[in-house]
Amino acid sequence: MKKDVEAITAATITSKSLAKIIKTAGDAAIAYMDQKVMMASMEVEKPNGETSIVAPPTASTGFPIGSSEGKSKEKIPPQAGGK
Amino acid sequence: MKKTKLGVILMLYASIACASLAIVYAFTKDSIERQSEIQLQTSLKEIFPQASTFELVEDLTSPEPNIKFEAVYEVKSDAVPLGLAIKASGPSYGGNATLLVGIDLHRSIAGVRIVALNDTPGLGMNASNPTYYVDKVKKVTFLGQFEGNILLIPSR
Secondary structure (H helix, E strand, O other), X not given: OHHHHHHHHHHHHHHHHHHHHHHHHHHHHHHHHHHHHHXXXXXXXXXXXXXXXXXXXXXXXXXXXXXXXXXXXXXXXXXXXXX | OHHHHHHHHHHHHHHHHHHHHHHHHHHHHHHHHHHHHHHHHHHHHHHXXXXXXXXXXXXXXXXXXXXXXXXXXXXXXXXXXXEEEEEEEEEEOOEEEEEEEEEEOOOEEEEEEEEEOOOXXXXXXXXXXXXXXXXXXXXXXXXXXXXXXXXXXOOO
């Protein structure tokens, strides 16, 4: 019984730890992509103060602004022996 | 006198064992590093099959103090960005776990691969088992459950 509890606790800790690593990486990646989009938008503005049309971020950086529109339906092929 | 002799013999054995280990390590170090690099490149190509280049990004660090980003790659296909791949490590039950997380341009998880994990065999280690399903009906693996999930904006 004690061994079972230990094993389940260990598996829970593993699961939570891996999920936390994935979430941290995901959050940082999104923040980075957003930063790139903002920087690219500022670079497009002309230095002499002339009015200019800021190009959409997707055109200059490839990083879309916070939405999931147009989400690719492409599926990543599963690992060998996986799904 | 006899105890001293035994101690000296033991010390000799230990020294020989240490020296042997050091020599084997020195000879195999390059090979191990090469294999790790090949494994990493394979995982990157599995997550982003259409990618042609993986450019290292230097200025992205982890916001969490106990999670470390070992490498960050900007994934591109003929100069067109596809997303980011982050090799991150953090504490788990049996020591540090290292994962490769791919995030595509649509803010969703393109894929996750385990680079290193030393957890409880049979339970924690099932996270890396491709035949262990968290959803047996849909046959979803532990890592598979994250794929395609859209990430929310961090500040929310």
